[in-house]
Structures are given as structure tokens and as C-alpha cells.
Amino acid sequence: xxxxxxxxxxxxxxxxxxxxDDGQRLFDLIKKGLNEEKRIILSFKNVEMLTSAFLNxxxxxxYRDYEEEIIKQHLTTQYLSDDDKVLxxxxxxxxxxxxxNPERMQESISEILGE
Amino acid sequence: xxxxxxxxxxxxxYEQLIRLFQENKNRIFETIHVSIQxxxxxxxxxxxxGILDQLINGLNEIRFDTIQQDIQRIxxxxxxxxxxxxxxxxDVNNTTIKYLKLKPSDGRFFHxxxxxxxxxxxxxxxxxxxxxxxxxxxxxxxxxxxxxxxxTKFIYTCGQFFPLxxxxxxxxxxxxxxxxxxxxxxxGRSLTSTQAIKWAVIDGNSTKEDISGGxxxxxxxxxxxxxxxxxxxxSDDGFYQFDSTGEQYKLFSGFFPGTIxxxxxxxxxxxxxxxxxxxxxxxxx
Numbered sequence: 359x360x361x362x363x364x365x366x367x368x369x370x371x372x373x374x375x376x377x378x379d380d381g382q383r384l385f386d387l388i389k390k391g392l393n394e395e396k397r398i399i400l401s402f403k404n405v406e407m408l409t410s411a412f413l414n415x416x417x418x419x420x421y422r423d424y425e426e427e428i429i430k431q432h433l434t435t436q437y438l439s440d441d442d443k444v445l446x447x448x449x450x451x452x453x454x455x456x457x458x459n460p461e462r463m464q465e466s467i468s469e470i471l472g473e
Numbered sequence: 474x475x476x477x478x479x480x481x482x483x484x485x486x487y488e489q490l491i492r493l494f495q496e497n498k499n500r501i502f503e504t505i506h507v508s509i510q511x512x513x514x515x516x517x518x519x520x521x522x523g524i525l526d527q528l529i530n531g532l533n534e535i536r537f538d539t540i541q542q543d544i545q546r547i548x549x550x551x552x553x554x555x556x557x558x559x560x561x562x563x564d565v566n567n568t569t570i571k572y573l574k575l576k577p578s579d580g581r582f583f584h585x586x587x588x589x590x591x592x593x594x595x596x597x598x599x600x601x602x603x604x605x606x607x608x609x610x611x612x613x614x615x616x617x618x619x620x621x622x623x624x625t626k627f628i629y630t631c632g633q634f635f636p637l638x639x640x641x642x643x644x645x646x647x648x649x650x651x652x653x654x655x656x657x658x659x660x661g662r663s664l665t666s667t668q669a670i671k672w673a674v675i676d677g678n679s680t681k682e683d684i685s686g687g688x689x690x691x692x693x694x695x696x697x698x699x700x701x702x703x704x705x706x707x708s709d710d711g712f713y714q715f716d717s718t719g720e721q722y723k724l725f726s727g728f729f730p731g732t733i734x735x736x737x738x739x740x741x742x743x744x745x746x747x748x749x750x751x752x753x754x755x756x757x758x
Contacts, residue, residue, distance in 0.1 A: 374584050376613050378621055407610060410688040411617040418685045430758045441603065441746060443754050448688055450758060452677045456685035463678065467662050470672045 359397040363436075364388065366402050366416075373406040381415030388416070392424060392432055403437040410449055417446065418453035426454065474506035474538060477521075480513045482642065482735055484714075487707050488725055490517070494524045495727040501531040509540045518553040518572045519631040519644040520707075520733050525557075526574075526627065527648055527730055548572075551631060567596040570632030570643065577620040577628055587612065590632070598636055598740035607696055607746055608641065608738045614689035615645040615734045622680060623649030625731060639741040640702070648731035652708040655680055666711030667722040674706075674713070693736070699744050703737035 364387050367373060370380045384400075391398045400417075402408075420429050438446065456462065475493045480486040497505050505528055525535050535557055540548070548554050549562045551569035570590045575582055591597070591609055600608075612630075619628045625647035632643035653669040656662070659680040664672065672678050674694060679687030694715055697704050703716040710728040714721040716737075 372584065374587075374613075376617055377580050378617065407606070407613060409610065409613050409617050410686065410692060411614070411621060414681075414684055414686045414688070421685075422683070426758070433758055435757065440754065441606065443757060445692070447757050448692070449685075452688055453685040455677060456679075464660060466675065466678055467656070467660050467664065467672060470664060470668050471662065 359395065359432075361397045361399060362391055363399040363401050364391070366400065367404045370405075373404055375402075375405050375412045375416075376407055376409040378411045378415045381412040381417075384416040385419050388420065388433070389423065392420075392428065396432070398433050399436055400433060401436045402442065405437070405442075408442050408445060410445060413446055413449040414453070418449050418456075421450070421453040422457045474508055476508045476510060477513065479511040480509070480517055482514055482517070482703075482705060482737070484712055484723055484725075486514075486517070487520075487705075487712065487729070487733070488727075490520050490524060491725050491727045491729050493521075494527060494730060497528050497533070498531075498730075500528070500533050502533065504534045504536050506536050506538045508538045509544050511541065513544045513548065514642060515547050515551050515553075515569060515633040516631050516642040516644040516735065518548055518551060519629040519646040520729075522553065522556065522572060522574060522629045522631075523627070523646045523648045523731060523733075524729075526629075547633075551633075553631065567594065568634045568636060570634065570641075572629070572631040574627050574629050577623075577625060580616075580620060583613075583616055583630075586630075598634065598639060598641075600740050601743060603746055604700075604740070604742055604744075607700075608643075611693045611696055611736060611738075612643055612645070614693060615736070618689050619645055619647040619649070619732070619734075622655055623647035623651075623732060625649035634740075639739060641738045641740055643736050643738070645734045645736075646731065651729075651732055652706075653711070654709070666709035666728075667713065667724065670706050670708060670711050670713040671722065674715075696746070697736070697738075699746065700739050700742045702739050703735075705733070705735040707733040707735075
């Protein structure tokens with residue numbers, strides 16, 4: 359499988375990967391690579407700050423469009439600090455739950471209303 | 474004249490700020506007189522700025538009749554009063570974090586603000602680099618939430634160091650749709666403001682369509698729990714507070730025209746925030 363490296367720093371244009379719109383640009387590139395069946399190394403070299411909003415858009419969305427196994431086989435990360443790995447793990451767990459049951463949000467509202 | 478007296482981050486203080494809005498919101502082409510006495514937590518310039526902008530939108534003029542001298546110095550140092558015709562003054566003690574008013578689309582200006590006001594401040598209390606990063610991350614999560622969800626024209630931020638109390642207060646304010654309206658519109662339901670906040674702080678609950686999310690507030694809450702700090706959310710007529718004593722929900726008699734997120738961080742915290750085990754690290758996807 360051909361390997362490509364995508365630099366989050368380069369895609370965003372600075373060390374702060376924080377805004378959802380920037381995450382969307384990274385998502386579009388990852389998607390392009392996955393559709394071409396490339397093995398993608400997602401590099402966070404020189405990235406200083408990450409937010410869940412950025413990661414939801416950049417990576418969380420992948421679980422809507424691809425099977426978990428496909429993502430596992432094709433995507434790896436590089437230069438991600440332990441803290442940021444914890445954040446990414448949380449984003450991915452949330453995405454897996456969300457896309458398995460899109461009705462969960464309405465159900466959680468009903469729970470708050472005691473219905 | 475509206476008197477703001479002894480404004481800290483108590484429920485009663487927010488009630489006074491809300492009263493300032495409620496008493497003046499229907500005025501047009503008038504001069505609105507405001508007085509600030511005894512104490513004013515500088516970080517709440519973010520909330521005051523948002524309220525005053527709403528009143529200025531009615532073509533009213535804001536006049537500060539009296540501001541206690543020590544308060545005036547601080548809110549001149551943090552740039553707040555520059556927006557109302559006062560002279561800027563230099564912050565020689567370096568305890569202020571500047572007042573900033575940004576359009577949601579101008580997020581790129583938030584980056585240098587965070588770097589200059591928080592990350593690269595040598596006079597910042599001695600904190601572990603991990604703690605500094607967690608604080609900045611929390612502030613960013615709240616800023617980005619306001620950008621994405623609030624439909625506000627401006628986002629207002631301000632902070633303050635309290636070196637002797639080993640804490641930083643930081644406030645992010647929007648004059649937007651509020652939690653209640655956002656959630657009810659998205660799901661076609663009728664939650665009260667406190668029910669809406671209760672829903673929003675649960676991990677994974679999000680109003681975004683087709684994209685998972687709802688982690689920002691949950692992450693902040695987890696961090697604040699370990700850091701022994703405090704979060705307050707004021708949205709519409711709802712008040713929420715989370716600190717080491719637990720969670721509180723209350724209702725104001727009026728409503729705030731948007732959302733205030735106030736965060737208090739302890740700067741003498743030496744806790745470790747890496748909670749992942751090695752197996753998890755290897756198996757992210």
C-alpha cells in the first residue's frame with residue numbers, strides 16, 4: 359500500500375489546530391487518500407494546540423463515511439503528544455457511539471425532560 | 474443610573490449585570506449612566522462589554538459616572554475602558570489579561586492573544602507546562618464553541634491573574650442564541666434554560682448535525698474537577714456552577730442576552746493530566 363504523509367501543521371497553516379473549518383480541510387485530504395486506498399500518516403509535528411472541535415471534524419467524521427477496520431488499516435498518527443492522544447481517543451470513541459445511533463441525541467433530550 | 478456594586482463571580486453579581494441589561498434594553502437614543510463601586514472582577518469586563526454593546530446597538534451612549542479609582546485603573550490596564558473613550562494605561566504589575574472583542578470569523582486574532590496574554594507571559598504564575606497547555610486548551614474549546622454554536626456578532630473575552638490566591642479567571646461571552654434556544658430549535662423540544670445547560674454538559678451531547686461532538690464542555694469539566702477550579706455558565710435565565718462542592722443550577726429573575734462561560738483555574742496545581750495507558754495509545758483508531 360502506498361504511503362503518504364499529511365502534515366496537520368501545513369494544512370492549517372500554523373501550530374494551532376483548533377477551528378472546525380481547518381479540521382474540515384484536513385478531513386477532505388484524508389478522505390481523498392482513503393478513497394485512493396493510500397496508507398496515510400497523519401503528522402502532528404510542530405502542532406502545539408488541538409481542540410476537540412478540530413478533531414471531530416478532521417477525524418471524527420471519518421467514522422460516518424468508513425468502516426472502523428478501513429480506518430484502522432489506513433490511518434496512523436505521528437508526533438502526537440500523550441495528552442493529545444487521550445483527546446483524540448475521546449473524540450473517536452464519541453464518534454463511534456454517535457454514528458452507531460444517530461437517535462441518541464433525541465433520546466438524551468427525553469431523559470433530561472424525564473419523558 | 475445603574476450601579477454595579479461589588480461585582481465578583483457570585484450568582485448575585487451576575488444578577489446585577491443582567492439587571493443592567495434588563496433595565497436599559499428598550500431604551501433608544503439615550504445616555505445610559507453606569508457606576509462601578511467597591512469591586513469589579515476584571516474578567517467580567519467580557520460580560521459587561523457584551524451587555525453594553527447590546528445597549529449601544531439601540532444608539533444609546535454609555536457614560537461611566539463614577540468608577541472607583543482602583544477598579545478604573547485595572548479596567549483601563551486591561552483595555553476595556555479604551556472602548557469607551559478612556560486613555561490606555563500600561564500594566565506594570567502584569568496581572569491583567571486583556572479584554573478582547575472579536576468577530577467569530579476572526580479566530581486568527583485569538584491565536585496571538587492566547588500566545589501573548591497566556592502562553593508567553595514570563596510573569597505568569599509558576600505552572601507546569603502541562604497545566605498551562607490544559608488551561609489554554611480549555612479556553613480555546615470555549616472560544617471555538619462560541620464561534621460554532623452561538624450565532625453571535627462578537628465574542629468577548631477577558632481574564633485576570635490573582636497571584637496571591639493562585640488562580641486565573643477567564644471569561645468567554647457571546648451575545649447569541651443561548652443554549653436553550655439552540656437546543657430547542659435543533660431538536661424541536663422545549664427545555665428550560667437550566668435543562669438545556671444540564672444536557673449540554675453531558676459528554677457527547679451536541680447540537681451539530683451529522684458530526685459528532687459535545688466533548689468540549691465535558692473535557693473542561695473533567696479538567697476543572699482535577700484542578701479544583703470552577704466553571705460557571707450563564708445562559709438566558711439559567712445559572713450553572715461546577716466546583717469542588719458539586720453542581721448548582723439556579724434561575725435568574727431576568728435573562729442574559731447570550732452566554733457567559735466563566736472559568737477559574739488553580740495555578741498551583743501539580744496534578745498529572747495524562748490518563749491514557751500504553752495499550753490505548755497504540756490503539757487509537
